Amino acid sequence: MIRFDSDYIEGAHPEILKALADTNFEQHVGYGCDDYCERARDIIREHCGDSTLGVQFLVGGTQANVTVIDALLYSYQGVISADSGHINVHETGAPEATGHKVIALPTTDGRLSLEQIAECYHNHWNDHSHEHTVQPGMVYLSCPAENGLIYTKAELTAISEFCHKHGLYLFVDGARLGYGLCAEGCDVTLSDLARLCDVFYIGGTKVGALFGEAVVFKSAEMHRSFRYAIKQHGGMLAKGRLLGLQFEQLLKGGDECLYFKLARHANAMAAKIRKAFESKGIPMWIDSPTNMQFPLLTKEQQEILGKKYIPEFWGKYDNERDVVRFCTSWATTPENVDGLCEYISIML
Amino acid sequence: MIRFDSDYIEGAHPEILKALADTNFEQHVGYGCDDYCERARDIIREHCGDSTLGVQFLVGGTQANVTVIDALLYSYQGVISADSGHINVHETGAPEATGHKVIALPTTDGRLSLEQIAECYHNHWNDHSHEHTVQPGMVYLSCPAENGLIYTKAELTAISEFCHKHGLYLFVDGARLGYGLCAEGCDVTLSDLARLCDVFYIGGTKVGALFGEAVVFKSAEMHRSFRYAIKQHGGMLAKGRLLGLQFEQLLKGGDECLYFKLARHANAMAAKIRKAFESKGIPMWIDSPTNMQFPLLTKEQQEILGKKYIPEFWGKYDNERDVVRFCTSWATTPENVDGLCEYISIML
Amino acid sequence: MIRFDSDYIEGAHPEILKALADTNFEQHVGYGCDDYCERARDIIREHCGDSTLGVQFLVGGTQANVTVIDALLYSYQGVISADSGHINVHETGAPEATGHKVIALPTTDGRLSLEQIAECYHNHWNDHSHEHTVQPGMVYLSCPAENGLIYTKAELTAISEFCHKHGLYLFVDGARLGYGLCAEGCDVTLSDLARLCDVFYIGGTKVGALFGEAVVFKSAEMHRSFRYAIKQHGGMLAKGRLLGLQFEQLLKGGDECLYFKLARHANAMAAKIRKAFESKGIPMWIDSPTNMQFPLLTKEQQEILGKKYIPEFWGKYDNERDVVRFCTSWATTPENVDGLCEYISIML
């Protein structure tokens, strides 16, 4: 059986494993204060074109989300999110566990619009009894969204301007950031994100690393406090060097860095799979330009595919079809994709 | 400079790195539901002589501590700890951040006694206004303690009996468990811990792994709920296989497993260092049988050592001397220890 | 200006004030352990026909809600509520502030149905990755609901059976309980609630008291722990006697107690107001049998009414009309209601 159900089913890119082995007996101070982390920070600052950014490394996405939210918000503030946002649906109430309500807004395509954010914000403050409801303190966007869609630079800019005009933090969850930045049609860069967001992170776990998310802060003050929050939330890795080392391997080399190469590869693999489905007249649920594709499949089609392949059931679409996710990654081999495409072409 | 300041300054035992590389492209389901984790669970159950135990793998010690405490206690309950306990002094208030007060008791040697625990418990319930104080719900012991001391089987048995008679959970923090179990004079085994505790964990980070703590539960019910708590606290590693794989490598092979070998090695190295100090008439702060030794050193002695070696300043002892920690680990080389001993012998 | 915007705009029933004055210099132990509270507990147990019930007195509704939720649930559990439920919309995220997500379900009429609850529960447990979502631990119903509607005994019984079959607590928010129990067509009694719920409360603040909610527990164990939770949440009134005294005054006298008399009075006043609107062809938003009525009014009609009366704007209904709440209470005078009805009749 060959898995296409997620982008974290293999280990790490071999260069990372090699670097781990090569440096295994070096002695380093713990908790992210070592030279590897410092170098990775500098590399990220260079990508972002801002040498003043704060950078901290965490192990996983939920950890990053909840630590950022809790570190930045006051106890009576909540975070605005698409109702399909990862923090709202798939983190076992982690933000709430730190005391912060997710103010979940319904969306048509999994992406928050400026209009919705503005409406939510103004509804709050225009309510004469606003103290009886949670104060919006932050906007959370996933880039790409949970369905693979991306935001344009114009959209992010407008949301950022609104946020900063009204005292809301803008936080971008970049668990799959690479796949988004390298998507066809994406006009957003790391340097745009650094400029428009208060905090965002560069996801490593799903883009070539064993694990790791690099959280980037615009405010030095915020960044300083964040290390307390990391420790308090159990997210301060003793051998922090492991995180710095991985991001150094992924991001060194500027635009030609491994991170972008791997993301482009995964996107290309996903585009092939999509084409294979479309050639058979099977429509996509949504027009995703990234590493996740969502064909609408009948139970019969799923059964046929299920003899050789493991995709992810995503939800019921209509009485006949379900939404099914096919996910590629840095580790997806062209052989497996070609095999899948042939199988689709012949068997469906 | 050669570091002796902690037991997490290098990477992982080479056999672990090799296993990582060998299996890197295998595809596995995430979140600790893979075959590696299952095998590691079985190996741990065998060590403990109890096939019904629940086992979950977390990345680090603070994460393990806070997740266990929060998962098991009701909101109005607190955890009894030595005031020198890691949860009380070095986790940025992580238990409190989940709502649970650490009921910190002063100790003479960093270890809780049955008498103290009983006094604390009875003082609470004998107070007619006990509802105005936090209800003790759990006893937390570090084994070995933060100063390297261990508990005897008789001590643990007595504490366990008291806890279970009075409805308190007994939780053992085993971040350095290997060094304790393999200490000279230790009469406690994994199977004793599994029998006496409600929850304990086998620390990997400090004993040969890149990272990882294996949390062992006696109650199946508790264990089931624990996975929610792990996710909620941001501790559910996407590529959970990495944890299972490491514990499989460390613990396979019964009494001759890598974990015990590495711990014995570190303890032997620490004993050598101790002897070197004692040969020079330098007393130890405390009689630790494990991988941490605490000579009392003058500022002058520290300066001399500091030219070649990095130990950890532990605290002021008296007007002339400080407590200084020398820590060995699975990665400490005999060459470095011999060099240090010679340096002590000649230079101090 | 005469207010009809809420049911907590006046003080307390004069008999309560008289009792306060008469007993002002009595000396009593604090925190709800006095004779007044004990007598009030017994009176409530008699109303409920169960001498084993636990009863504690709190000052307000949000306090009662959040203390119950936090005291009963484990950290990874959430509470199922109508999305219009008070805990979800009007308590500044109080449940989330204690770590518990409100699992908000959309409703057509502000009341949860058995089907929804069952679907939510089974969706959770049928999801193979259920640990990534909040575990349902409790069902929260407001009786009457925020829009004045009530549940039938058959509905409550079915929900109760489902909850207890599946290990969910059933918690009824009775901030306006009196108005519900005394509504025309209501077949639910205090003794039904005590039998069907794990916890419910009898609201005093809105039904004749200065303040106060009597929280009733079926389980003695739960009840014992609850006093810790009260204190921890800052809800333990020093002069607890004030709460016992009020509930004694309200509830003594069995079916002819003041509490029911006041509720019946308010409901009758509300019915009059409703009739006045309907006589003018103005429809109600919802068919409420309790002390809150919601006519659909144009801006012009609101303006005319606003010259003499203060109702509560509830929300936009369509392009022409808004939902407006008229609220009566134990303190509403027939004179004011007659005046309002006449004004409606003449002016609208």
Next chain:
Amino acid sequence: MIRFDSDYIEGAHPEILKALADTNFEQHVGYGCDDYCERARDIIREHCGDSTLGVQFLVGGTQANVTVIDALLYSYQGVISADSGHINVHETGAPEATGHKVIALPTTDGRLSLEQIAECYHNHWNDHSHEHTVQPGMVYLSCPAENGLIYTKAELTAISEFCHKHGLYLFVDGARLGYGLCAEGCDVTLSDLARLCDVFYIGGTKVGALFGEAVVFKSAEMHRSFRYAIKQHGGMLAKGRLLGLQFEQLLKGGDECLYFKLARHANAMAAKIRKAFESKGIPMWIDSPTNMQFPLLTKEQQEILGKKYIPEFWGKYDNERDVVRFCTSWATTPENVDGLCEYISIML
């Protein structure tokens, strides 16, 4: 039996009850936005000589403490307190329940000194791994302290200067503030507190009110946010007018207000009791100038007193004597005190 065990065993000063009765049927908007609260705010501002202060009214002391702490601190910050401070010992871990560790410092007399605060603060920031410990964010002082002692203006000024130089909030718990301000030798005024503290409160519950604490804020920004925190913590009284009305009655009239008169009366009563004990050669545990006196009594003496009087057992002093608390209040009658003194004089 006559009680001297606490200062909240009776109701409220009759003028408060009268005002409640006189205004019972007035209609007012809820939640502290009514005219009574506004007038009370103005009266407090006048006492403090600062028309810009923010004032909010809460029902009780634990509620006030925990709401202030949680509203002001970031999640990774804790509050410095004497280890005998009410928040540390008698609030069921309420601050911790909101996520904030109490950094408890041992004291000789229940009062924090500038030296201790400074040492605690500098120890934190001088520790190279300070992120592993809770960041001090606030200093909490009880005035008077739990043992009745007061701070001088010089002490408060020095602490205030240190706090504001180092970014710590200074918060004064004034649950018994009246008794402190009116103590012989006290050189602190309300206007000093308003100037020196970031937040403090004027306790009503123990000084003449049925209940109520008036929380005073120097920063308007802080004050605005505080209303969210009140609601979130379940502390927003629906009939907020009850709080405003009480503080208006207590504080109107400037230096000749009821609040001060009642406090002076209680202090005088306490001084009489003290003198009675001392006349018999019975020493005090501590030199309290306020309404609480702590004679050291043998078991035999306690038994004799216990035939007619109920004081509060405070703790064991030595093998022969206990510390026993005698508490007076606004409601203590000269007759009862004279009776007690005579009884002491004759029977002990």
